[in-house]
Amino acid sequence: MAQVLEFKLPDLGEGLTEAEIVRWLVAVGDVVAVDQPVVEVETAKAMVEVPCPYGGVVTARFGEEGQELPVGAPLLTVAVGASSLPQETAAPQAAPQSGAAGKGAAAAEEGSGNVLVGYGTGAPAGRRRRLRPQTPAAAAPAAPAAPAAPAGPAPQAIPAAPAAAPAPVADGPVPVISPLVRKLARERGIDLRQLHGSGPDGLILRADVERAAAAAEAPAAAPQAVPAKAAAVAGERVPLRGVRGAVADKLTRSRQEIPDATCWVDADATELMAARAAMNAAGGPKISLLALLARICTAALARYPELNSTVDMAAREIVRLPEVHLGFAAQTERGLVVPVVRDAHRRTAESLTAEFARMTEAAREGRLTPADLTGGTFTLNNYGVFGVDGSTPIINHPEAAMLGVGRIVPKPWVHQGELAVRQVVQLSLTFDHRVCDGGTAGGFLRYVADCVEHPAVLLRTL
Template sequence: MSERVFLLPDLGEGLTEAEIVQWRVAVGDIVTVDQTVVEVETAKAVVDVPCPYAGRVVALHGAEGEARPVGQPLITVAEPVADGAGAGATEPAGHAVYREEERAGSGNVLIGYGTGHGGSRRRRRSRLAPAAHAPGATAPAAGAAHAGPVSRPAASPAPVLAAPVPDTAPAVPALVISPIVRRLAREHGVDLSTLRGSGPGGVVRRADVEAAAGALADAARAGTAGSAARLAVVPDLPAASPAQPAGQVGLAQDVVIPLTGIRKAIADKLSRSRREIPEVTIWVDADATALLETRAAINAAHPDRPVSILALLARICLSGLRRYPQLNARVDTEGQRIIQSAGVHLGIAAQTDRGLVVPVLRDADRLTTAELAAELAATTAAARAGELPPARLTGGSFTLNNYGVFGVDGSTPIINHPEAALLGVGRIVDKPWVVDGQLAVRKVTQLSLTFDHRVCDGGVAGGFLRHVADCVEQPALLIAAV
């Protein structure tokens, strides 16, 4: 058999590496063209990677949790031998299909979009399939650690996982759909193969993993967990002290969290923002009573197309950026110029289980309020599920951050580099407010604008924030601004 090495493809958007989250195949498995072989996490999303070759898996380059650079070997596949290729050569049953797919080829591998054929999930072969079609090959389940001994080489920059020894009773893999669930299990040391999912068809849900993680933590505190709790920890001991004896519990321990993946991307981007951007934050309190009443009236008239407060705030921001385009910009430090974007690519800060992400709504200024509300709901849901491709998480020109959902009134947020401004919205609460000379209880929120002082001065920034506050207090002004 001739071997073909599939390299980790170009991830785009300046991404240079990806962390292996979970292998979907094992050494000895038969794969088809465009079958998903590995799930990886970039600094922007968790995505599946399909293989453009068909044949038998010879080697997996890299272990789960390891970061692989773009362009480095990811998986080696041995192509089936054609009939009569050598004396006594035979072709295992079913290889004609793989050969035909290989002749058809595959398009360019693009993470999150497949390789041009589509439907790779439908063609994915079960890793529990009998090995009759692949003599000498085994197909261990995800919980292969419980299926029998595994031979592994010593650690190296690019380890190759050896084929496991066949077992007559392989473990059944856990049914897990969400990459967030798999990551949560890995972070808390929960073996998914030991869980019985509470979801439809036995699918393991986040609540199942959290319950198992809580049980592990309780067992560890009781001194009975032993080696079951596999959190990466460093003993809280002096540098010259010997290592803590294996199995010893009860000592204070520091939890070590590797700065990788999206956490590293957040750290790098925010650090760069603070180094490069001379930012200023201004804020104002606004009476949002009329805004809430406007939303209630819209939703009463169109119950099938509800509009959120965030959508109305986004509409107000778009109105302000039409009047003050200086804030819809970025600074090109190499070219020594300020570039104002032709369209408003609105970023929405969203907190997810993987960290803070900012999905982007392209050309948001071209959307109606109803379209804006629908797009916001779909985009934030996809971001929290980790389903957005990397292209949807870059290229913003202005960011809206609703930190009021955390129950706080104000903030001085860091600008999402390389953008020039960010509007923050605090919680809406009852406060005493003067209306027509009389004291009343109103729904009040705090609005803050953080802006790059290189693109504008206080007059522009103050004018934008005042326009936003006026529209929050009198939504009818939006009609006059169109």
């Protein structure tokens, strides 16, 4: 006898209280194993896959893609011990479902009696399963709906549909796989079931959603005369949630609580670039420029520990931290994230290079955990990758400082008393004025610039 167990959204740590469903990885009727990921969710810290602690047949899902659920809310139900039962008993029509979670969960495949589960319900193509045809008993509950009309004339028995109602749409699967396309459709208010995809086998692409959105907006704007004042305040509204909302909260708090100041200096990075080239020419793993800058930062923080601290205003204390957990800004499709390299002061340039590469890839793929994005004590922001020379960074609360690095480009420079073309970089330091004065901040930045211009300076700290 199968036992139906309910799996709730677990506590994801770091004080998180809710998560948004990004993509379902299983459909109703699928057989899942213990600890198999069943749904991909986005929290204020990261995008994570949630594993199910039960093994069996999925009988119901709760929540749609794009919906936010609080911790403790039901995610799905699983019939434990049902993996050996006939597949007909686990078909989606026989299972309770909530809201739109069951829409498109099963559709008869054209030209056969099989049922296709998972296409268009959030499950990727590689996870689709075929179930055997339903028995008459299993399909019986859906049958009485049509023949219940009285024997009188059809026009009186069936009310006419309102003139403005859209054409009826079948409950079949929606041919769209990309969660980005689904998210775009939600933001633009496009019903994917009304679209005919231009991709292979009718697959709905991003271009299809954008065309539908443009077509919907164009006629709506023409017939209505919108007052100028109203038109000035109208516009697209994008919810501040997930990573974007977390960034907004942190930056706002930083500006409200931290009295920051910024100083900057231009430095000749020619010798640093030459040193890196020599390291990489010697063989072994390649050393990244970011790793060398991180090594310089940790050496500077050892000299100026005031900048590796935080402020406890409740106790009115400056807390100087013994470890350097170095955050670095990484731009992804989901927004700006700041992964943290633990114990950066104990790492070599090779170790830093490898860790930066690993965490950058994880950030772009949305695989960072909440622990990967918290606990930083100092941040390095290489905004030079965007082709800009300078910036005034906003401190990553509750840290005390952030070093910004612009692009390294050839510029005229006075070198050894003569005008020459050198590789020049602008360095900027934004610091919490509560933890130190300008003399300390300037000393830190000058030491960083000296190491950039003369990498041999670092030998004194090794």
